[in-house]
Amino acid sequence: MITRRYAEFSSALIGLSENFPSELTKSMLADLRELRDEVQCFMLKMASVFPNREEQNIFLINNYDMVLGVLMEWTREDSSEVESFQRLLNQQSIEYVKGILDPHFGEFIQFVLRAEEFQTEGKLDQLRNLEVFLMSCEQFKSRWKAVQLARYFNDNWKSALESLKEKVQGIFPSLERESVIHQMALSRVIEYHFRFQRLFPSVARDRLTNSHHILVEMKRYNPSF
Known part of the structure; x- marks a missing residue:
């Protein structure tokens, strides 16, 4: 009031x-x-x-x-x-979206951010190539982590989209705001999916769900997306 x-x-x-x-x-x-x-x-x-x-x-x-x-x-x-x-409003919305995504995609997002740091440092090729001679244990773990996270993403993204829809539904009096928040969450998911593909194209090609398929499913949950 x-x-x-x-x-x-x-x-x-x-x-x-x-x-x-x-x-x-x-x-x-x-x-x-x-x-x-x-x-x-x-x-x-x-x-x-x-x-x-x-x-x-x-x-x-x-x-x-x-x-x-x-x-x-x-x-x-x-x-x-x-x-x-x-x-x-934008600041709070971004923080809220990060919070509701974290249980489902937090590790995936953090790994992408870390890999992008490697890319900035000129070390990403070492992460991509398992056959590099004398590869360090840490580099191998990073590559293996990419495979693990791709598998985790594939196994959980559909249920995560359902959970996100339920999470925002009915919380905001404004239906327009609810839709905007939901779109922000979906956009962040597909953004990091694309960024993962750019970083690890071979892993994404062989193990990650196609982005078009994900976008079609997102459209089902939010027609405005």
């Missing part, structure tokens, strides 16, 4: 300043920025009441989304108020 009242009050002041610009409205907007900072701090304090980070993410996403909905109804999309809350 407090955040909605703030959003309505802010929208009224911003609309007033846009339609009747003056020194007075400029001063009002400066005060409004201070109020915005206070309200955002208040939201964080309210979120801290929840016992785990996922619930905090959900609380903040829903509140930021509600404020944005009111602001964008009455103000420009490029207003400082809209941009501020949009940035916070």
Whole structure:
């Protein structure tokens, strides 16, 4: 209720300043920025009441989304108020998506990130080639890990998509926000699937589910994807 009242009050002041610009409205907007900072701090304090980070993410996403909905109804999309809350909403959404993906794809994603570090360091060819003479034990383990993770991905990706759909369903009052969050999660899964293929093309070709097949299945869970 407090955040909605703030959003309505802010929208009224911003609309007033846009339609009747003056020194007075400029001063009002400066005060409004201070109020915005206070309200955002208040939201964080309210979120801290929840016992785990996922619930905090959900609380903040829903509140930021509600404020944005009111602001964008009455103000420009490029207003400082809209941009501020949009940035916070994006940050919380990304963190929430990472959290719900972690139980299903966390190890897969972390391995891709680590392999990309090897690529940056110019060591990826050593990871790809099992037949390299005098290959170190650590390099062999990395290559074998790629095979293991490809097998794990194949065995679990369908059930993971089902779990992700159930995870986000009914949590967000806005169906549009629910769809956006779900799309973000699906996009992250297929993004790392593509990145794995680029890093380990032979493993992906022989052992990893075809990306087109995954995309078709994702479309079934989210037609907007």
